[in-house]
Amino acid sequence: MKEDCFTIDIHTQRLHIRKMIPADLEDALEHRLHEDVARYTTDPMTRGEAIAFYKKRMAQWNGGDGEWLSLSIILANGQKAIGELGFNYVARKHNLGEIGYRLNPAYQGNGYAFEAVDALMWELFGNKGLHKLIAICDPRNTGSYRLMEKLKMKKEAHFKSHVFRRGEWCDEYVYSIIRNEIT
Numbered sequence: 001m002k003e004d005c006f007t008i009d010i011h012t013q014r015l016h017i018r019k020m021i022p023a024d025l026e027d028a029l030e031h032r033l034h035e036d037v038a039r040y041t042t043d044p045m046t047r048g049e050a051i052a053f054y055k056k057r058m059a060q061w062n063g064g065d066g067e068w069l070s071l072s073i074i075l076a077n078g079q080k081a082i083g084e085l086g087f088n089y090v091a092r093k094h095n096l097g098e099i100g101y102r103l104n105p106a107y108q109g110n111g112y113a114f115e116a117v118d119a120l121m122w123e124l125f126g127n128k129g130l131h132k133l134i135a136i137c138d139p140r141n142t143g144s145y146r147l148m149e150k151l152k153m154k155k156e157a158h159f160k161s162h163v164f165r166r167g168e169w170c171d172e173y174v175y176s177i178i179r180n181e182i183t
Contacts (some may be wrong), residue, residue, distance in 0.1 A: 005063025006128060008071055008087075010119045017085065017116055020058050020070040027081035028054055028072070031104040040138035041102065043166055065089050073103070073116045082107040085120050095131035097124060101147075113147055121151065125179045134176045138165075148175040152182075 010017040020028065031037045032050045045053065057070035066088055073083040083103035090096045099120065103113050124130040135153060137144035145155070153175035161169035 005061055005069075008069070008120070008123060010123055011076065012115050012119050014076050015112065015116055015119070016074040016076050017071050017119060018074070019061075020054065020072045020081075020084065022058065023079070024072045024074075024081040025051065025054055027104070028084060031083060031102050034105060036105055037102050039166075040141040040144070040170075041100075063089060063092060065092055068100075071120070073112065082112060083116065085116055087120070087124070090134065095129055096134070097130050097132070098134045098136065099124075100135065101144075108143070114150055117147065117151060121177070121182065125182050130179065132176055132178045134174055136172050136174050139171050139173050145173055145175065148173075151177065153177045154181075 008017060008019060029047065029050055032042075032054070033045065033047065038044070054070070057068060061067065061069045063069075068086045068088045071085040071087070072081040073085060074081050083101065086100035088098050090098050099117065101113055101117055121133060124133060133153075134156075135144075135148050137148070139145070139158070148155075154177065155173055156176050157172075157174040159172045159174070162172045163170050
């Protein structure tokens with residue numbers, strides 16, 4: 001059996017971050033199907049569509065441009081997957097990547113998202129050779145872009161009417177950070 005392009009297995013004081021596995025599915029569905037979490041990121045999904053989405057994400061990750069690696073954010077003191085991180089290479093030959101994140105609303109406001117994304121950024125820059133990392137969000141998702149700013153990412157772009165989601169054209173912010181900007 002072929003292995004993934006690379007593995008992620010990060011432990012922080014409160015969290016364990018690793019590739020999503022089938023045992024995480026029910027926890028992942030809690031936030032994937034939660035309206036407050038999905039509002040600015042995806043079109044509505046049925047439970048069946050979300051299960052198919054995750055099964056595809058749990059398959060072998062080859063690290064191809066645009067191919068997402070899904071990581072579970074697990075509480076260190078248990079098996080509860082409280083959220084997820086995503087990573088893909090935008091342009092692997094340039095070591096340019098993109099991250100995404102979502103957190104179960106029951107666990108928001110406790111610094112878990114910052115802790116998880118910060119740990120993943122250090123891993124990508126320090127051990128995986130990444131040069132630049134971007135993150136994209138809807139400008140109405142203030143929690144998301146505030147997290148990017150707290151992580152010292154800088155807004156590079158505001159694309160107007162950039163994506164059609166949930167029946168409307170939506171703007172997008174693009175934030176980034178370069179390896180030598182990590183402190």
